[in-house]
Amino acid sequence: MGLIVQKYGGSSVADAEGMKRVAARIVAAKKDGNQVVVVVSAMGDTTDELIDLANAVTPIPGGRELDMLLTAGERISMALLAMAISNLGHEARSFTGSQAGVITDSAHGRARIIDVTPGRIQEALADGAIAIVAGFQGISQDTKDITTLGRGGSDTTAVALAAALDADVCEIYTDVDGVFSADPRVVPSARKLKTVTYEEMLELAAAGAKVLHLRCVEYARRYNLPIHVRSSFTTNEGTWVAKDHPGGGKMEQAIISGIAHDKSEAKITIVGVPDRTGVAARIFQAIADADINIDMIVQNVSAAATGLTDISFTLPKAEGANASKILQAIQGEVGFASIQYDDQIGKLSLVGAGMRSHPGVTATFFAAMSEAGVNIEMISTSEIRISIICRESDLDRGVKAAHTAFELDADQIEAVVHGGTGR
Numbered sequence: 061m062g063l064i065v066q067k068y069g070g071s072s073v074a075d076a077e078g079m080k081r082v083a084a085r086i087v088a089a090k091k092d093g094n095q096v097v098v099v100v101s102a103m104g105d106t107t108d109e110l111i112d113l114a115n116a117v118t119p120i121p122g123g124r125e126l127d128m129l130l131t132a133g134e135r136i137s138m139a140l141l142a143m144a145i146s147n148l149g150h151e152a153r154s155f156t157g158s159q160a161g162v163i164t165d166s167a168h169g170r171a172r173i174i175d176v177t178p179g180r181i182q183e184a185l186a187d188g189a190i191a192i193v194a195g196f197q198g199i200s201q202d203t204k205d206i207t208t209l210g211r212g213g214s215d216t217t218a219v220a221l222a223a224a225l226d227a228d229v230c231e232i233y234t235d236v237d238g239v240f241s242a243d244p245r246v247v248p249s250a251r252k253l254k255t256v257t258y259e260e261m262l263e264l265a266a267a268g269a270k271v272l273h274l275r276c277v278e279y280a281r282r283y284n285l286p287i288h289v290r291s292s293f294t295t296n297e298g299t300w301v302a303k304d305h306p307g308g309g310k311m312e313q314a315i316i317s318g319i320a321h322d323k324s325e326a327k328i329t330i331v332g333v334p335d336r337t338g339v340a341a342r343i344f345q346a347i348a349d350a351d352i353n354i355d356m357i358v359q360n361v362s363a364a365a366t367g368l369t370d371i372s373f374t375l376p377k378a379e380g381a382n383a384s385k386i387l388q389a390i391q392g393e394v395g396f397a398s399i400q401y402d403d404q405i406g407k408l409s410l411v412g413a414g415m416r417s418h419p420g421v422t423a424t425f426f427a428a429m430s431e432a433g434v435n436i437e438m439i440s441t442s443e444i445r446i447s448i449i450c451r452e453s454d455l456d457r458g459v460k461a462a463h464t465a466f467e468l469d470a471d472q473i474e475a476v477v478h479g480g481t482g483r
């Protein structure tokens with residue numbers, strides 16, 4: 061008998077039918093002799109709808125109340141799922157994140173889990189019940205307020221619980237059959253990956269492949285917990301996210317495992333910055349003080365005649381207005397000419413551990429972009445990733461072109477999107 065943690069995403073429980081289908085799956089796992097803990101997301105696009113509602117009553121919803129509102133989505137799901145399971149003749153007990161012992165810091169909207177004390181879950185399991193936990197939420201250790209873990213955070217709840225309970229496996233059920241070589245919504249010829257390493261999945265998640273929440277992969281790597289990403293709509297074997305590819309990574313690897321894209325970033329260019337020591341430090345300190353995460357940075361060579369340069373950086377679109385305001389406040393002090401804000405950008409990233417031992421990846425990539433008519437505006441790299449910024453309107457074309465250039469296209473279409481709106 062094993063202990064399984066299963067997580068069902070919003071598209072898997074979008075309506076009553078979905079709830080019933082998922083309930084039957086959970087009961088089947090229980091009947092197989094396992095102890096089952098289930099983490100569930102809000103139904104369908106509920107979280108987006110709640111955010112829209114908050115924005116309709118105030119332009120800037122406060123973090124505490126927004127978190128209180130959003131956690132309601134997962135609470136609806138957990139109770140309905142427990143009822144659906146009970147209707148099948150099995151005992152299920154639902155728990156909020158706080159009741160499940162998910163303790164976080166107090167950063168509303170992007171709280172980090174600092175401890176998991178799942179005493180009540182263990183009690184439920186000991187009583188032979190199925191435990192259902194509301195994903196994406198916890199309680200702050202200091203303020204005792206309800207927090208959320210950031211969009212997509214139910215994945216992280218699942219992995220954190222699986223680690224705390226020493227589960228045998230953490231299964232993430234979603235609306236596609238696993239992790240693909242690119243987002244199946246953009247590249248229908250994407251290929252399902254049998255395995256992907258934590259290292260590669262971290263880069264893919266950080267680069268925008270929302271199939272797994274970044275923090276959940278960090279967590280799984282820290283505890284060396286294998287994740288099985290699979291569809292709740294089929295019984296197909298999905299993708300295993302683990303330390304190594306089978307064979308301990310000694311097998312011949314694809315150069316590129318996957319391509320991720322991201323339309324959630326914007327670019328700020330600070331024009332006419334005096335090229336003096338300390339100026340960049342002053343600018344980025346102001347941005348950091350406001351807790352804004354920046355991604356890529358490019359500084360041009362300064363024009364000899366003027367001693368002025370331009371600095372561009374990317375950041376989440378949601379932080380754009382705030383960052384512009386902060387920069388305007390230090391414009392006089394730093395002495396730059398102006399700020400340009402561009403939210404029509406897209407980011408395309410190639411990820412693959414095989415990149416380390418294969419020179420020429422960049423050349424192939426850039427040639428593919430050139431043939432597809434995609435202009436490269438910014439570039440950044442890590443050991444196993446190359447990312448570029450381009451026009452948002454060119455992004456999907458660029459992803460398809462890179463996918464083909466690295467021979468990732470499947471012979472037969474295997475990327476089926478079973479549900480969800482992609483919102």
Ligand code: ADP
Nearest residue numbers: 069070071234235239240242243245269270271
């Ligand atoms: P859930 O509601 O189950 O958490 P998400 O919408 O968060 O589902 O994540 C699943 C979606 O992730 C898929 O529908 C797909 O569009 C998207 N996705 C992006 N990149 C990938 C990838 N490389 N492989 C699979 N899915 C991906």
Ligand code: ASP
Nearest residue numbers: 101107196211212213214
């Ligand atoms: N419901 C939350 C969201 O839509 C959390 C999750 O689904 O993982 O982001």
Ligand code: MG
Nearest residue numbers: 069212270271
């Ligand atoms: Mg998700």
